[in-house]
Amino acid sequence: MGTSVIGSRLVVASLTAVALTSVAHAQPPGMTEPQPVVDAPAPAQPDEGRDIDRVMFGAGVAVFANYPMSIEDPGFALFASRPLWLGNRYRYWQWVAEANALVGFGTEKNHAYAGAGPAFGFNLYLGSVFGLEFRWGAAGILQVGARTEPGIAVSGCGGYVFRLWHDDRKRLKLWMQEYMGAYFAPDPGNDAPMAGAFSWGLAYEQPL
Numbered sequence: 001m002g003t004s005v006i007g008s009r010l011v012v013a014s015l016t017a018v019a020l021t022s023v024a025h026a027q028p029p030g031m032t033e034p035q036p037v038v039d040a041p042a043p044a045q046p047d048e049g050r051d052i053d054r055v056m057f058g059a060g061v062a063v064f065a066n067y068p069m070s071i072e073d074p075g076f077a078l079f080a081s082r083p084l085w086l087g088n089r090y091r092y093w094q095w096v097a098e099a100n101a102l103v104g105f106g107t108e109k110n111h112a113y114a115g116a117g118p119a120f121g122f123n124l125y126l127g128s129v130f131g132l133e134f135r136w137g138a139a140g141i142l143q144v145g146a147r148t149e150p151g152i153a154v155s156g157c158g159g160y161v162f163r164l165w166h167d168d169r170k171r172l173k174l175w176m177q178e179y180m181g182a183y184f185a186p187d188p189g190n191d192a193p194m195a196g197a198f199s200w201g202l203a204y205e206q207p208l
Contacts (some may be wrong), residue, residue: 049089053208054169055205060090060201062102066109067149070194073106077113077178077199081135081157084118094123098135100157102177102197111145113197115179119155133173134158141179141196153181153196159203167207175203 062077079102087095089201101116124132139155142148159175177199182192 005029019178045056048167048169049094049171049206050086052083052086053148054083054205055208056126056171056173056203056205057173058173058175058203060175060195060199062104062106062113062199064104064105064106064109064111064143064197065194066096066111067147067185067195068187068190071109072110073094075104075106075108077102077104077177077197077200077201079103079157079175079199079203081119085105087178092125094125096121096123096133096135100135100137100155100177100200102179104197109145109149113141113143115139115141115155115197117155121159123161129163131161131163132158133161139179139181141181141183143195144181149185151181151183151195153179155179169205169207171205173203173205174200176200 035043057078057080059076059078062075064073064075065071066073079100081098081100083096083098085097097118097120099116099118101114103112103114105112117137119135119137121133121135126132135155135157137155139153141151141153143151155178157175157177159173162172162173163170179196180193183190183195
């Protein structure tokens, strides 16, 4: 009987110790255990090499093919473009799809001219500063004045590119832009393959 009493007392003592330990570690109401501090993952950095929020604009001299007979009409032009899609930026190469436009005025025939459309091409990066750009596409063209005619054309543009700023999206360009096609006029004076414009000048590209 003495052994049973001693065993019972040991069990009671053990349970009491466990209960006291639980009470000692219990938190007051409304409090929680402190959580370990875990650093949040760094946000992903935007890939500026594929950022299409940029625009190019420029100005230069131009020669237009005036309808009828595609007579030379020299003047001046303004041109602009904006990327629609940029491929992966590699060390020397990048695919590009863009929309470009040109407006100008011929000073001899006193007509205005315009061309606009999508184009596809690539950029070449030849070092940290210098590069080349090439584009080809399709466009609508328009001659406005005493003889107003719309038409369609193939387009080509490109130039020498200088990346002189820390932000790679800022670029100075020696730029050429050309449209060659046909007006919709049905008469024999419509010199179809020669309708369009050719311009060259200085352009600047920057982020929006």
